[in-house]
């Protein structure tokens with residue numbers, strides 16, 4: 001049994017009692033049901049992404065008492081601002097652009113694996129963590145060697161043991177909020193420095209395109225930061241989770257090795273089975289009925305896509321890892337207007353990495369004395385460590 005975060009009960013085969021539940025102690029609504037989440041993601045005018053609109057003032061990231069600007073953080077935006085920003089940027093994720101990155105991703109994966117000199121590796125530290133961050137840094141034109149900094153800031157922002165709460169104040173919770181704001185600020189300052197440099201000396205990269213676009217300085221920096229975070233954090237979790245699933249289900253590993261056309265289905269099923277961003281956040285703009293509950297206006301929702309991906313009303317035997325099923329209905333990449341912009345890139349990275357692992361090693365096995373470690377993060381499902389024996 002994997003040691004996943006205790007809040008994620010669906011990973012232990014448990015089912016929610018109700019698809020929607022009010023959590024009095026936290027002052028927010030938990031949504032677990034697939035159908036209910038589909039409704040939420042399909043109705044952005046009722047379920048807004050700009051959760052800071054209603055979040056009590058003390059929860060906004062602050063520095064020296066002043067609010068940290070979140071303008072341009074695309075996942076926290078609603079139409080019409082969101083629509084405009086998304087249109088402006090979607091060309092960078094066109095299928096042709098992503099397909100053009102394939103040779104580079106393959107070369108990078110091989111370079112990272114060439115550095116392994118023993119008969120074992122921590123797959124997270126060796127490949128899963130560095131690869132997506134180098135790829136997204138490269139798109140933006142930011143030096144990939146600074147990824148240690150991202151790791152530190154990323155951990156500060158997202159490794160939060162506590163679930164969000166509108167009400168509950170504790171020292172640990174306050175510390176996590178502070179650490180989040182502090183890491184976010186350092187991250188923004190780092191990106192702002194590079195953006196300023198591009199303004200002076202333009203290059204052929206996405207950061208230059210952003211600073212030369214009609215976006216304000218804050219928007220350009222925050223969008224670039226959101227991209228770095230989204231592009232790297234989720235993908236590193238997906239890569240680790242997929243390799244872990246292949247270890248746990250050796251028959252599937254054998255099948256995918258023998259028939260590489262199965263790999264895309266393995267990746268989709270891995271995102272369903274262990275959903276990297278297990279929860280999304282939304283805020284109601286008006287009173288609404290959902291899953292038999294009356295939710296008031298200005299309510300905060302934790303939308304557990306990870307739980308929806310184990311909803312037996314949609315996925316038969318949801319606790320079995322089975323790439324043979326049709327997992328394309330999973331919600332790991334979101335739905336609707338905020339559907340993941342980097343979905344194709346993530347899938348391409350997954351496909352290339354698995355193919356290269358299969359080519360280079362005849363077997364990949366976890367090490368009983370050094371079990372995989374999951375992140376201590378209530379809202380994420382991903383590994384911080386995955387030692388593998390290689391042969």
Ligand code: HEM
Pocket residue numbers: 049074075076086136226227230231232234235238271276277280281331332333334335337338339340341342343345346
């Ligand atoms: C397996 C890897 C990935 C997963 C599981 C994932 C998951 C998600 C999810 C669930 C959302 C929707 C958020 C919401 O509705 O609130 C999203 C949005 C987004 N993702 Fe990904 N993502 C992955 C990889 C990537 C990559 C590689 C990039 C870019 C390099 C990326 C960029 C984005 C962006 C920019 C958005 C915001 C879209 C919007 O708000 O319109 N993601 N992602």
